[in-house]
Amino acid sequence: MIDDPNKHHLSTEDKEIILVGTAHVSTESADLVERVIEEEKPDTVAIELCQSRYQAMTDKNRWQETDLIKVIKEKKAFLLLSNLMLASFQKKIGKKLGIKPGEEMLRAINTAKKMEADIHLADRDVRTTLSRTWRLMGFWTKFKLLFHLITSMGDMEDIEKEDIEKLKEQDVLETLLKELGKALPDLQRVLIDERDQYLAHKIRTAPGKKIVAVVGAGHVPGIKKYWEKPVDIAALEIIPPKGKWGGFFKWGIPTLVISLIILGFYMAGANAGADMIKWWVLTNAVLAGLGAAIALAHPLTVAAAFFASPITSLNPMVAAGWVAGLVQVFLVKPKVKDFEQLPEDIVSVKGFWKNKITRILLIVVLTNLGSSLGAFVAIPLMARAF
Numbered sequence: 001m002i003d004d005p006n007k008h009h010l011s012t013e014d015k016e017i018i019l020v021g022t023a024h025v026s027t028e029s030a031d032l033v034e035r036v037i038e039e040e041k042p043d044t045v046a047i048e049l050c051q052s053r054y055q056a057m058t059d060k061n062r063w064q065e066t067d068l069i070k071v072i073k074e075k076k077a078f079l080l081l082s083n084l085m086l087a088s089f090q091k092k093i094g095k096k097l098g099i100k101p102g103e104e105m106l107r108a109i110n111t112a113k114k115m116e117a118d119i120h121l122a123d124r125d126v127r128t129t130l131s132r133t134w135r136l137m138g139f140w141t142k143f144k145l146l147f148h149l150i151t152s153m154g155d156m157e158d159i160e161k162e163d164i165e166k167l168k169e170q171d172v173l174e175t176l177l178k179e180l181g182k183a184l185p186d187l188q189r190v191l192i193d194e195r196d197q198y199l200a201h202k203i204r205t206a207p208g209k210k211i212v213a214v215v216g217a218g219h220v221p222g223i224k225k226y227w228e229k230p231v232d233i234a235a236l237e238i239i240p241p242k243g244k245w246g247g248f249f250k251w252g253i254p255t256l257v258i259s260l261i262i263l264g265f266y267m268a269g270a271n272a273g274a275d276m277i278k279w280w281v282l283t284n285a286v287l288a289g290l291g292a293a294i295a296l297a298h299p300l301t302v303a304a305a306f307f308a309s310p311i312t313s314l315n316p317m318v319a320a321g322w323v324a325g326l327v328q329v330f331l332v333k334p335k336v337k338d339f340e341q342l343p344e345d346i347v348s349v350k351g352f353w354k355n356k357i358t359r360i361l362l363i364v365v366l367t368n369l370g371s372s373l374g375a376f377v378a379i380p381l382m383a384r385a386f
Contacts (some may be wrong), residue, residue: 196222
């Protein structure tokens with residue numbers, strides 16, 4: 001029998017559960033998963049994957065079916081870009097250590113098939129998790145998250161194989177989660193606590209008498225914590241509505257700008273009103289165009305962002321980034337090789353800008369960022385006319 005500190009035994013009613021905690025970029029973890037499944041011969045293997053991540057891992061041609069126009073129209077460009085950025089971190093570590101990220105999950109899937117065990121997907125849909133993360137975080141938490149993502153990119157070169165293996169030690173994990181909770185409590189609640197509850201429920205209700213569950217070691221303490229507690233699974237799958245500040249910025253800023261222009265003409269004269277319009281158009285157009293240019297957009301896409309932004313910033317239903325992204329799709333349509341190269345390109349910053357798919361997503365996000373910044377810069381410039 002395998003005696004390993006990353007192998008845990010749980011039970012519920014008449015079920016026996018063997019919980020295996022892994023590091024997501026570790027050869028030793030992948031080997032442990034395979035050995036445990038072969039030795040335990042379970043009825044079911046539960047894995048920390050959702051349907052979309054399972055398909056992405058097992059279907060290599062899935063990216064070729066991505067409809068970028070649909071992604072942009074459904075306002076999911078930032079969501080997809082965030083998902084790719086998170087994947088790039090694991091790929092960088094895996095490349096340095098010579099292992100494919102998620103190898104332990106692939107090993108679990110293949111070994112389960114070999115042992116003729118059922119495969120049970122136990123994780124919440126990654127799109128739901130990312131959407132809840134973004135909706136439930138306040139402005140400053142979003143800013144801190146962005147800062148942590150940027151600064152952590154520099155840490156990739158220093159990480160060693162031994163450091164990855166240390167992540168499987170429970171006391172170290174509890175310390176890490178405690179520090180994460182202090183820095184980004186909203187992030188910990190959605191990414192860690194909620195998923196601990198979700199995983200605990202899904203593993204507990206998995207079919208079969210004997211179950212091997214393969215999860216990231218960071219979730220093991222939480223799964224144990226919620227093992228005996230009831231979980232409202234439906235509540236964890238709801239995407240909360242946008243906060244009140246989102247509604248204010250969506251409708252409040254256009255109302256404020258239009259009111260300022262009307263007041264400018266009425267109180268300060270035609271010249272003042274014309275100056276307000278000039279500042280609004282210039283700041284929006286220049287900064288949105290600059291965002292598209294930074295993303296290395298086609299010149300006509302930059303022009304589209306330039307001309308669209310002053311108008312779309314006054315229309316809550318349309319964004320300059322969507323216009324720019326759609327124009328880029330039609331002008332520089334991604335080819336099959338761009339989809340095939342995507343897993344490799346996202347490993348480097350250069351690759352994000354080189355690949356036509358990620359470049360389109362960057363164009364949408366950076367153009368929208370420039371347009372939003374333009375609105376905030378324009379308002380004080382316009383107010384000077386009084």
